Amino acid sequence: MASVEIDDVRKSFGNHPVIKGVSIDIEDGEFVILVGPSGCGKSTLLRMLAGLEHITSGEIRIGNRIVNDLPPKERDIAMVFQNYALYPHMTVADNMSFSLMLAGASKSEIEERVKPAAEILGLSNLLHRYPRQLSGGQRQRVAMGRAIVRDPQVFLFDEPLSNLDAKLRVSMRTEIKNLHQRLTTTTVYVTHDQIEAMTMADKIVVMHDGIVEQVGAPLDLYDNPANLFVAGFIGSPAMNFLNGRLDEADAARFVTDDGVALPAPADLASARGKALVYGIRPESFSLGGPVELKVQVIEPTGSESQIVGLIGQTQVTCVFRERVMLAPGETLNVSIDPRTVHLFDAGSGIRLRD
Structure with a gap:
């Protein structure tokens, strides 16, 4: 586990700025949600944290390291994507353990990591199945399991529930929150759904047009919005x-x-x-x-x-x-x-x- 510090980070595509000087402090073990409308820059910021986008200026620290120029594999993070990104020809067990196999982990070490992760996520009876044999919620749990077995310092979630139906989204919100409470790993989660943000986060970062409008606990933002944008965006x-x-x-x-x-x-x-x-x-x-x-x-x-x-x-x-x-x-x-x-x-x- 580690803290995350985003210090005056900016990102431009050509002459078009999309992140305009964002600074966020995320404490060790905290569950932080970046929320805002489509195009506000939240996913771009997450991708910069993951190392999938270059930073135009500013600094990102994970723990005590400045990671601006580190490739994703050296940042000790694990990312869960919106589209699951599972290998269709691999079983659940092989999907979960693939990163460990690439890292040269032994068979016994892989089993020691995959088994408890599968138990936490309710996948123990599905380890022999292929992605095509799973429901959307089960596939998302496999994607989460693949992140858990890596035992990273930071979990990154990029709108992981947007492909699920409404009822399943509600149950998966509970599962992800419960997972964080058990693992206490620093988590940065992106969503455009303010209900997800209100129900899951320790701290919410409201973004709009590449800037941070307000940072705070969910009920603090609800009761004390800083401006019209936050007041209109938070609450349904x-x-x-x-x-x-x-x-x-x-x-x-x-x-x-x-x-x-x-x-x-x-x-x-x-x-x-x-x-x-x-x-x-x-x-x-x-x-x-x-x-x-x-x-x-x-x-x-x-x-x-x-x-x-x-x-x-x-x-x-x-x-x-x-x-x-x-x-x-x-x-x-x-x-x-x-x-x-x-x-x-x-x-x-x-x-x-x-």
Whole structure:
């Protein structure tokens, strides 16, 4: 195991910069997830960490070594890819042990490493099978087993669950998290799915357009987003945003651009006069209150009612634990706890703090 330090790393393809000065400290044994929309640079950063892409500038350290110029095989990392990358003509056991065979490990050493890895991943009864005889989840476990037997300092995962169906993704999230808790190996995991990031990570790195927007524990990012991008990206359904300003006469009231009054945090009176964005999470609405919501769509999920409607002319999403029986076009009265509201500067996108 080892810590990982990414220090002002940049990457350009020709004159086009894709990583614009990223710095991240990853502690020994930590599970860190790089998350962001497609094209934000997260997979490129992971490939640079693996040695599969050259670094334009900056430094990457694994443990005490600067690895910028080391080939992948000398970095003591193991990578699990999105497409499994299994050899179709080899059995599960041979796929898992192939890197050890290339390294000249003895037959007994290979068996000593493959057997416990297969037991951890529930593959003991599948070692004689070929990839074509396995399900998608089983193939992904084989790819993980191949990484485990190498006993690396760092595991790298590049969107390993994106090819699986929704139910299997949920169970595999649990398996990967449980695996990390057992092995405690430093892990860097890339995904565009913020639910994966929230449920699995010790620390999340939110990336956008080649930069790091915010780093923190999952619930810290959810409760205290640094800016509009993080607020809108972390959380499902996403945070609702309404444009407007604080009331000049009463700073505890926010007035939207179309004249709807909403409760606001009383400790941000200094933002009077500024163009602001009002952020409220879907679950922060309560039934009954002074705010009128014109219902457009009702989506019952069983445990919750998700309602899409209009506050003034702005579309918002509300989530209620109660079952709400309404028809589109009807009006629902809701309330908002001002303690759950976030205000953002409309120009910079930065969240206002008291």
